[in-house]
Amino acid sequence: MASQHQRVGYAPGAFDLFHIGHLNILRHARSKCDYLIAGVVSDEMLREVKGIEPVIPLVERLEIIRSLKFVDEAVVEPVPDKLDMWRMLRFNVLFKGDDWKDTVKGIQLENEFEMVGVDIEYFPYTVSTSSTKLRSALDAITRSSAPTDAPSDFSRS
Template sequence: MRGYVPGVFDLFHIGHLNILRAAREQCDWLIAGVVTDDKAYRAKAKYPVIPLAERVAILEHITLVDEVVVEHQPSKLDVWREHPFDVIFKGDDWRGTAKGRQLETDFSTVGVEVAYFPYTMQTSSTLLRAALESAAS
């Protein structure tokens, strides 16, 4: 089974490692999709701290990941068409949200399962960014 973990993967931290580790246990081939800086900005109204090329390089050297793709397509279904997978993994902060329901609806049309893993509350790129900004001021 082929799995897909999309993300910004900015300021790589234990939450990223946790989702990659959990996803790896569920599939034979794991693809990590790294969103472009512009796509990250459109989703979060902030550019990543770590440039795209460096985020890709970090993931390429994590042995849990078999393949790294740059996600520049407008939708996750477009990514799936270019890099087919059987299951997409997301943090459970997406479960029950409008985005999560849309993801489930979209992927149900092509037989892809949406699997959720626990979100790491104590560490996130948002918290790390805030700590860096606080330390800089």
């Protein structure tokens, strides 16, 4: 149970198209806390907040995250507000990629969590591999393999 541990960490993410960047954040997060909870953003929140359709369904993303030896607990994140998740889980450190650092959203997050005594720790964002890049590659493959209007050899009599 999370409340039995001194430093409880929370690492939220979609974790869609799981890649080395996700692995790095979760591994680094676990090294900075006694108990790590990974919040897996629900399919509905991905659609609503990010405007994307997940490639990997929530139940499968949860199973992937739960299978990692350095994740103590994986939960569904069904709300857009991280403070709502804090009220449910009572973590005392929130982990984010450093692509959030010094952004409007990041500063707002820092200010909100400072008021409840939660630290924000940033980890290096993996520039070489990202879900956005993987999604773009999949979209390109899908577009290039889409059927054309040209008749195939099978349509001839």
